[in-house]
Amino acid sequence: MRSLSCVLVREGPSDDWFLPILLRRALENLVVECFPACREVQEVRSLTQAGNQHPTPVLQALEQERGTFDVVLYHHDGAPPAKSDPVIERMRQNWATSDFVEPLVAVVPMRETEAWLLADHVALAKVLNVRRLTRAPAFGSEVESCQRPKAVVDMLLRDEAGINPNKYGVLQNFYVSVAETTDIGELRKVPAFQQWWNDMIEALEGLGYQHG
């Protein structure tokens, strides 16, 4: 029985509130849609020891997990591209020259991960427990044009739901709730997310998942 296990190298602890949940849910959809012979999607495990994403600690952390994962998900915010592109490329090159055989798939939102939180307005309204969003931020494919998604998240909490985003636990629990609720179909309208989706399919095809 084929099973899929992914580990995540992320930028910071707040990514753990959102990405492992969202990516696991997305992988469930992806596997059902493209790899029906796969019968299990395991939790996406975030590697906190991977540190600041420099290849050395990342490889060291992955060495400790050797044999436990099928795919490495390497997350890095895409803004500004002049800074992020070299970081991602450096990691890709180091990975290619390492003795790991598992594929590394980049998870790169256009600007910040928070942009992906904003993609599904129905989910946002549900999580905030409001009938509708009165001042809807950009949505669907446009969320990545949002210059300051974190500020929009703060605004949503404060102005739409009357919740102080600076209080302990508010942001964390909001991120977790949105990750559990966001419609993956809506998120796929976001180009950067669809790019990850396509890269993931390619990686799993390379691992022979289409054959079960």
Next chain:
Amino acid sequence: MITRIEIDGFKSFQDFKLDVPPFLVLIGTNASGKSNLLDALNFVATAATRGLDAAVAEVRGDARGLFRRRGDGTRVDRMSFALEFRRWRYELRLSWAVPEGALEGIVVEAQRLVSLERRLPRGRDAESRPLQGVEIGEQVIELLPTSSAEPVGLSGLLDSPVLRPKADSRIVWDIRRELSEVRSLHLEAGSLRRASEFGGPKRMHSTGHNLPNYLRFLARETASENRPLGVVAEIKMHLVGLVREISDFVIVEDERRRDVRLEFASPYDQSLDAEFASDGTLRMLAILASLHDHGTVAVEEPENGVFPERLRQMLGLARGLVSDPRESPERYGMAEERPRQAIFTSHSPVVLEVVPYENIAFLDMTTALENGIASRVTRVRRLREDGGPVRITGERWPRITDSELDRFRAGVEEAV
């Protein structure tokens, strides 16, 4: 002593298999299936000994709600269990049905005992399914699905007549006794404080109600001329060691009120009613009492109300109290001895410090995909020994790595 549990279709379990040592701590986050596992154990044991109605009443949820829920909201219609003891395996398959002329409910499809004397090595039989074909050379005792003498649900499933061979009713009786000695503890402070009644049950309820009578029963059962309190003397000693504020307790039999109460003594207070004892003291006493009894005790979250250092001591004590089959394998056969076994669930990182990794199982959730439907189910993994392999033959998932244990110890990191 239970050596293996297999569950399919009950609550969050799909094709779940776990080897069980005499002492086992189940760790994991909230909603990972730890309590469901204890429910499953309790459900099978109660169904086998007291019937399906009693079994449903013993666990959380209604009868239909016990069947695993798929991701699309539908429920499976079958659940099966297998409990292995040292020499025999009890298999039970239940379904949801509407029998002719009866109300809808849980129906027994099949139950049997299979001898483990000539089993294949564990690596090969790990994939065997309950109630499938019998391996060559195995002895099988077929049991009627339900008792013909009693309406379904009112008598224990193991009270059903043996279909064949007739001579094996003794083995069924032994298994029944093992299952009758399985007990789960979900202790509640209010229940622990209550007095027992004269003539009341001798066993403690899972909430801790009837603790005074239970202690009285343990004392009577194990007393000798020179040791009138039997194992209760040992229980006292351990309680005093664990709870320094307590120096003794007595079981007060009040004939005028026709009840039985506990009174604690401390270095500064000679008579402290159970009503005024701390929650932690009563919880530890109840756990200690159960650990000193025969059979399998499953304790949910012993850390509640207990200081971490005392939890450490409690777990160490429990390890020492269970039967060690390595000492004398023949001692812990089915009928000759009545071994002790302890299963704990816990969220506490203290477990990782005091319990050997071989005695820990880590539960979490994974996504099972069935016909395009994603369902969350419980999985179980063992911990990786220091420098040991992550993949073990016969184990479905890799072992828990240090990074996962670090997360368990620390919880989710805070944002910086």
